[in-house]
Amino acid sequence: MSKVAVVYWSSTGNTEAMANAVAEGAKAAGAEVISFESADFSADKVDEFDAIAFGCPAMGDEVLEEDEFEPMFSECEAKLSGKKIGLFGSYGWGDGEWMHNWEDKCKEDGAVLVADGVICQEEPDDDAVESCKALGKALA
Numbered sequence: 001m002s003k004v005a006v007v008y009w010s011s012t013g014n015t016e017a018m019a020n021a022v023a024e025g026a027k028a029a030g031a032e033v034i035s036f037e038s039a040d041f042s043a044d045k046v047d048e049f050d051a052i053a054f055g056c057p058a059m060g061d062e063v064l065e066e067d068e069f070e071p072m073f074s075e076c077e078a079k080l081s082g083k084k085i086g087l088f089g090s091y092g093w094g095d096g097e098w099m100h101n102w103e104d105k106c107k108e109d110g111a112v113l114v115a116d117g118v119i120c121q122e123e124p125d126d127d128a129v130e131s132c133k134a135l136g137k138a139l140a
């Protein structure tokens with residue numbers, strides 16, 4: 001059985017709802033899933049998982065959340081080469097630039113992105129929930 005981590009930061013619950021759907025999709029596909037808020041995850045845990053879904057909304061000006069998520073993710077980057085990962089997050093008014101930059105960074109790290117990053121505007125609708133579940137399944 002594959003072991004999947006879902007690691008997310010969320011202020012108003014939108015990315016958290018996406019994280020729950022990713023976890024649900026991975027579990028339904030038979031994986032063992034552990035969900036972490038970003039403050040509870042760190043680089044030393046990366047090797048314990050076969051695959052990791054990282055979720056963070058667009059914050060600042062089209063960047064990852066800078067106090068908790070970005071420092072944690074930045075530490076993990078050195079361990080992502082060859083690792084199966086997926087990205088997701090909610091946004092408000094932008095064009096998804098933060099997600100494109102984030103995907104590029106992960107590719108430079110040598111991570112294996114199992115699918116395009118899943119993004120949705122504010123609260124995930126049914127389509128977004130389905131895309132999140134599919135991401136979880138792809139990671140399982």
Ligand SMILES: Cc1cc2nc3c(=O)[nH]c(=O)nc-3n(C[C@H](O)[C@H](O)[C@H](O)COP(=O)(O)O)c2cc1C
Binds near residue numbers: 016059092095096121
């Ligand atoms: C401080 C702050 C900065 C934000 N910056 C952006 C941004 O640059 N681009 C964007 O599309 N949305 C931006 N947003 C909107 C959030 O990404 C959006 O509300 C998202 O749904 C929040 O996700 P959460 O509920 O998981 O916290 C920002 C929100 C806040 C509070």
